[in-house]
Amino acid sequence: MEKGRLCAFCPSPRLLEVERDIQSRLEAGEIGESIYARYLKDFSYASPYGLELPSSVFILASPIGRARIDLDLGDRKLEAIIPPTYCPEELMAENTALLGTMLSDSGSHCQPAWLPLKSLAARTGLGRYGRDNILRFEGAGSYVRLDAWWTDVDAAGESWGPAQVLDRCKACGACTSACPNGCFTHDRFLVDASKCLTSLNEAPGPFPTWLDPHSHNAAIGCLLCQEACPENKGVRGQQVEKNFSLDKEATARLLDGCSSADLPSEAAAALRAAELSGKADILARNLRALAHGRSLYPKRANSA
Ligand code: SF4
């Protein structure tokens, strides 16, 4: 597909298996209640096309690069990476147009779907799980944006099976050593999402007191396990494809948590790129924590 994208169809009846799998992991305590409530509870598994018509989910994996916010703190500069997977608006527009073109010849329809994208991409064979529970994709590593749409395409017979794990993980472990928060345990494959920096810095409110200031490494999310992975060497996601350069005043406003309307355009664009429009307080808190951590540990190994 165009620009290295990968895609797959999943017939709607298969979604029941995905939903059951998540429920059984919740009941077994493998997924914590708070993580379920925040990331998994609101999925909608019912086809908008009803039970009588064929329907399927189209899953699109788009390799993307990263963005960087250059901040002027007065006494020093600070670079803050927005990891690949936080979605540039242009990519969403491109993907929607691409799907429209693909379906128009057959007269098929589509509409956005809110579903567990990682599970679908793994079960359709688009990607394989790494030890860090993040999918790796051929030629793009883990730096991929996943999106899904409902379609009325009959996808019976499309590829489907159990999620697979990278063979390479058996003799590696680089991600487990890179994690600053002890999210990996020996006795189970699932990482402890409640300790993962991404789940902590995507949520509002103060960071827990146990969190090492050293661990902050990005404007949002965490790159440390992915940066350590040999599957991510030389992929597009390593490149900075967008750069938001903020002067001293714009930096101060962003760090103060000003809303988009009160930010200079470049700072408001950075907020959108981090998918935090309307949540300026989260980006402000993260950037302050990153600045503080870097001042304590300016030469962190593995720094993203
Ligand atoms: S760093 Fe190594 S163990 Fe971790 S996901 Fe990558 S290949 Fe697997």
Ligand code: SF4
């Ligand atoms: S994203 Fe960061 S905190 Fe989460 S498992 Fe990976 S290294 Fe650990």
